[in-house]
Amino acid sequence: MGITLDYTSPVSRTRELRRKPASVTGAILLGDPTAFDIRWAINAHMLTESGTLQSVDHARSRAQWSALRSTCERLGFRVLVLPSAPGLCDQVFVANPAFPFSDPVSGAPSVLLSHMRHAERQREPELLGEFLCGQGVRVVRCDTADSFEGTGDLLTVPGQRLLFGGLGPRSERVGLEEAARVADADLVLLRLPDPRYYHLDTCLAFLDARTALWVPEAFPEEERRLLVALIPRLLTVPGTEGVDGFAGNAYCPDGRHVLLDVAARETTALLAREGFVPVPLDTSEFRKSGGSVFCLKLALPAPR
Numbered sequence: 342m343g344i345t346l347d348y349t350s351p352v353s354r355t356r357e358l359r360r361k362p363a364s365v366t367g368a369i370l371l372g373d374p375t376a377f378d379i380r381w382a383i384n385a386h387m388l389t390e391s392g393t394l395q396s397v398d399h400a401r402s403r404a405q406w407s408a409l410r411s412t413c414e415r416l417g418f419r420v421l422v423l424p425s426a427p428g429l430c431d432q433v434f435v436a437n438p439a440f441p442f443s444d445p446v447s448g449a450p451s452v453l454l455s456h457m458r459h460a461e462r463q464r465e466p467e468l469l470g471e472f473l474c475g476q477g478v479r480v481v482r483c484d485t486a487d488s489f490e491g492t493g494d495l496l497t498v499p500g501q502r503l504l505f506g507g508l509g510p511r512s513e514r515v516g517l518e519e520a521a522r523v524a525d526a527d528l529v530l531l532r533l534p535d536p537r538y539y540h541l542d543t544c545l546a547f548l549d550a551r552t553a554l555w556v557p558e559a560f561p562e563e564e565r566r567l568l569v570a571l572i573p574r575l576l577t578v579p580g581t582e583g584v585d586g587f588a589g590n591a592y593c594p595d596g597r598h599v600l601l602d603v604a605a606r607e608t609t610a611l612l613a614r615e616g617f618v619p620v621p622l623d624t625s626e627f628r629k630s631g632g633s634v635f636c637l638k639l640a641l642p643a644p645r
């Protein structure tokens with residue numbers, strides 16, 4: 342199984358660097374929400390209890406997205422915005438079409454493009470790759486036919502060469518293993534049998550090198566034991582906030598601030614007690630599509 346590296350020619354690369362001196366290292370990518378909508382159901386959250394498609398309030402989703410953007414900027418991050426493509430209703434969830442990593446040899450900020458499970462999202466990785474290539478990111482393709490949905494199912498432990506991969510409805514073993522090989526990291530695979538937790542990022546969120554927030558009910562017994570053994574400080578999402586508040590989809594960009602949905606009130610209190618600074622954000626329109634803060638962003642690798 343091979344990989345293909347996509348380099349721009351040395352000449353255009355030099356021009357690119359001169360034209361864009363700002364570094365992408367440590368930047369946060371968000372997806373312009375213009376095309377965001379719910380026109381298909383590829384996860385359980387996208388349907389109402391009566392089985393019809395959820396409906397999006399577009400003014401609200403844009404306002405919620407803008408608040409996420411200004412929060413990232415207020416925390417000191419450079420924000421890149423992927424332009425929206427008409428008809429790609431799920432493209433705003435930029436966590437899924439790629440997996441970012443630092444090149445194991447050169448340290449260059451890199452992404453491995455995903456293979457999306459559903460036809461509705463299969464154009465997204467190429468569009469994201471083109472955009473990131475133009476920003477000076479090294480773009481890598483993986484030849485396996487297995488599906489693999491980026492940081493939706495592959496979580497990096499901050500500051501370590503260790504990855505946790507979700508084997509569920511969206512990502513298969515070979516795709517995850519190939520990503521770990523490209524990033525030169527160890528991989529722990531976790532089965533995801535519950536359709537409500539269809540991506541690993543819906544039930545596990547690393548906050549710092551030793552701490553993670555998790556939703557135990559999402560995992561089989563064996564996986565629970567493994568996580569307890571491997572993660573020094575595991576904070577359990579209280580009550581039903583894993584589903585009702587998408588608390589497992591929290592995002593901690595700096596080891597301190599934790600961005601999470603405002604509906605996860607008890608989780609917010611727990612994080613504050615544990616010494617983190619919770620930043621509640623309303624992502625209710627995006628939750629209807631099965632996503633919250635973590636999957637609305639792609640964090641480019643920090644300096645090594």
Ligand code: ARG
Pocket residue numbers: 383384387431434436437462492493494540542543630631632633635636
């Ligand atoms: N509607 C999108 C999908 O089903 C939501 C993706 C949310 N992303 C995530 N990493 N949980 O693909």
